[in-house]
Amino acid sequence: MNLHIYEEVNAINEALAQYIISVGRQAIVTNGRFNFVLTGGNSPKGVYELLSTKYKQDIDWSKVFFFFGDERTVEPFHKDYNGLMAKETLFDHLKTPADHIFYVNTFLQPQDAAAAYKKSIDKHFEGKEPIFDLILLGMGDDAHTASIFPHTTLTAVTEADVQAVFVEKLNTHRVSFTAPLINMADHVAFLTFGKNKATALYHVLGPQKDYASFPAQLINPVRSPLNWFIDEEAYALCKQNS
Numbered sequence: 001m002n003l004h005i006y007e008e009v010n011a012i013n014e015a016l017a018q019y020i021i022s023v024g025r026q027a028i029v030t031n032g033r034f035n036f037v038l039t040g041g042n043s044p045k046g047v048y049e050l051l052s053t054k055y056k057q058d059i060d061w062s063k064v065f066f067f068f069g070d071e072r073t074v075e076p077f078h079k080d081y082n083g084l085m086a087k088e089t090l091f092d093h094l095k096t097p098a099d100h101i102f103y104v105n106t107f108l109q110p111q112d113a114a115a116a117y118k119k120s121i122d123k124h125f126e127g128k129e130p131i132f133d134l135i136l137l138g139m140g141d142d143a144h145t146a147s148i149f150p151h152t153t154l155t156a157v158t159e160a161d162v163q164a165v166f167v168e169k170l171n172t173h174r175v176s177f178t179a180p181l182i183n184m185a186d187h188v189a190f191l192t193f194g195k196n197k198a199t200a201l202y203h204v205l206g207p208q209k210d211y212a213s214f215p216a217q218l219i220n221p222v223r224s225p226l227n228w229f230i231d232e233e234a235y236a237l238c239k240q241n242s
């Protein structure tokens with residue numbers, strides 16, 4: 001595991017943008033394309049904006065394919081739809097062709113949306129193992145990641161899949177990658193900052209394994225060390241107890 005800890009969020013975003021570009025360029029050299037899974041939430045807005053402005057010339061975006069590690073079950077481009085923020089901060093600026101963006105079709109019922117999404121992934125990987133080049137994750141203050149929320153069915157799934165899950169605390173369904181699908185990726189990186197994440201991060205990085213309570217602990221990529229891009233505020237409790 002690699003911890004990249006910064007004082008300021010801007011510094012995290014710069015470091016993460018450079019990491020994404022580096023992984024992406026290597027994927028394009030090796031495989032001719034970069035299969036990049038985006039996280040939702042608010043945290044990644046800054047890094048997406050950096051990628052589509054300051055780093056716009058640093059990678060051949062025409063060879064990048066974008067996916068979402070999870071999606072809310074609201075209609076496409078509703079204000080809470082993860083695809084909307086990515087469209088506004090990345091795709092519109094990069095003029096990403098529609099066939100390079102894999103939105104979750106939330107016009108479908110959750111189970112059908114999840115099945116359709118996994119089918120589109122399998123088609124993209126031509127039936128081979130869906131090993132994404134990079135999966136970017138956020139973490140909630142309850143230690144959820146993607147839509148693997150505490151004490152939900154997804155904390156115990158062993159299949160590499162995309163599944164619908166009912167999240168009681170939100171009283172809604174979500175569509176999400178499962179932890180095994182995330183762990184198959186070539187690279188996985190968390191972007192987590194702010195003091196409201198400190199308690200969750202302390203548990204997630206701690207020695208006590210409790211996957212149901214702290215689902216981000218489920219993320220253990222098999223192909224390369226897990227990367228955490230965090231700030232001092234989020235790391236504060238870990239530091240105090242190290």
Ligand SMILES: O=C(O)[C@H](O)[C@@H](O)[C@H](O)[C@H](O)COP(=O)(O)O
Nearest residue numbers: 040041042043138139140145146
């Ligand atoms: O759909 C989502 O909301 C995300 O995929 C989710 O896992 C997010 O990364 C965390 O909730 C952190 O969200 P913030 O970045 O807004 O704190």
